[in-house]
Amino acid sequence: MNGLGMHILLELKDCNPELLNDLDFIRGAMLQTASQVGATIVGESFHRFSPQGVTGILAIAESHISIHTWPEYGYAAADIFSCGSSFESRTAAESLVERLEAKDPEIIEVPRGVIPLAVTPR
Numbered sequence: 839m840n841g842l843g844m845h846i847l848l849e850l851k852d853c854n855p856e857l858l859n860d861l862d863f864i865r866g867a868m869l870q871t872a873s874q875v876g877a878t879i880v881g882e883s884f885h886r887f888s889p890q891g892v893t894g895i896l897a898i899a900e901s902h903i904s905i906h907t908w909p910e911y912g913y914a915a916a917d918i919f920s921c922g923s924s925f926e927s928r929t930a931a932e933s934l935v936e937r938l939e940a941k942d943p944e945i946i947e948v949p950r951g952v953i954p955l956a957v958t959p960r
Contacts, residue, residue, distance in 0.1 A: 842951025843901060843921040846931045850914040852941035858907035858914055861886040861894075867937040868896050868903055874933055875925040877903070900924055905934075914938055919950070 878899035895904040901919040920927045935943040
């Protein structure tokens with residue numbers, strides 16, 4: 839990794855709308871993904887909207903995994919931010935794509951904290 843962390847933005851289109859509206863499924867998918875990549879979960883918050891949609895965040899020691907769903911559009915916006923190299927963010931992203939049955943996913947990788955090597959921590 840070139841930087842302090844990697845931020846992955848997921849544009850998950852053409853997902854299974856039933857899954858996107860199921861809070862228990864979304865929570866389980868995110869927890870399974872975090873466990874699969876070895877993330878250390880330190881907190882969580884999930885909410886189901888009325889009439890539809892779910893939002894959730896896992897606070898992990900490495901940073902966070904979050905999601906917001908629009909079942910009526912078959913769409914979910916998710917992101918994974920990991921500091922350090924304790925797990926592969928890309929593997930976590932691919933896991934969420936598979937679990938949500940996204941047929942038209944876009945995975946955008948954004949290096950964060952890219953600083954010159956000459957700069958020392960304070």
